[in-house]
Amino acid sequence: MSRPRVVLLHGLWMHAPAMHWFASRLRGHGFDVAPIGYFSVLESTTSAVSRIMRALDERPGTHLVGHSLGGLLALQAATRSQPGRVVCLGSPLAGSRAADGVASRVPAGRSLIGQHHELLxxxxxALPAGIEVGMIAGTLPRGLGGVIARLPGPHDGTVAVEETRVPGLAGHVVVEASHSGLIFCREAADHAACFLRAGRFEETAALTAIA
Known part of the structure; x- marks a missing residue:
């Protein structure tokens, strides 16, 4: 029996190897995991989404897990293709105050945000119809985004929890992790595995990965 396939997508200013630990954790849960890289600053949204869609077309029903910008790109691909489930890690589904702050207040900030500034x-x-989407948000406020944008309420240093909430989510959980720390958080990975299997999160302690 084939293992369920998961495509992993990194966030802004990162590359595919950044998702190595998270990929290993999902493999421990029995998934066939394939991180996909894209040029988060130089590549257009259209080009990056097309890259994701090609991976989905190769194996229908493939799940998507995206960190930050990667989650937004995953949802863009999901509106045009037919993935399995989608899990977002700290993705600013309601728009990013931090990205806006960098673009408007930091010298050459718009160039730093790159080609995906409009998406961010x-x-x-609106979330893609018929696709179960889960969100894992962080609440450890470590990062310059929180200073630049003065994020409201709980946040992960880059994205406020309220920025991760939009109508239509099948599940939403928070973990004690910073924005970049989400991809190294055992609880986040275990929650993601749970959602990919069942379309919902366990609200209790992190699940134990299969050895």
Whole structure:
């Protein structure tokens, strides 16, 4: 019996190897995991989404897990293709105040945000119909984004928890992790595995990975 396939997508200013630990954790849960890289600053949203869609077309029903910008790109691909379930890690589905702050207050900030600035500013919009989408948000406020943008309420240093909430989510959980720390958080990985299997999160302690 084939293992369920998961495509992993990194966030802004990262590359595919950044998802290595998270991939290993999901493999421990029995998934066939394939991190996909894209040029998070130089590549257009259209080009990156097309890259994801090709991976989905190769194996229908493939799940998507995206960190930050990667989650937004995953949802863009899901509106045009037919993935399994989608898990977002700290993705600003309601738009990113931090990205807006960098672009408007930091010298050459718009160049630092790159080709995906519009997607980051606007967020996901309506979630794709018929696709179960889960969100894992962080609450450890370590990061310059929180200083630049003065994020409201709980946040992970880059994205506020309220920025991760939009209508239509099948599940939403929070973990004690910073924005970059989400991809190294055991609880986040275990929650993701749970959602990929069942379309819902366990609200209790992290699950134990299969050895």
């Amino acid at each position: 500013f606007q967020g996901a919009g």
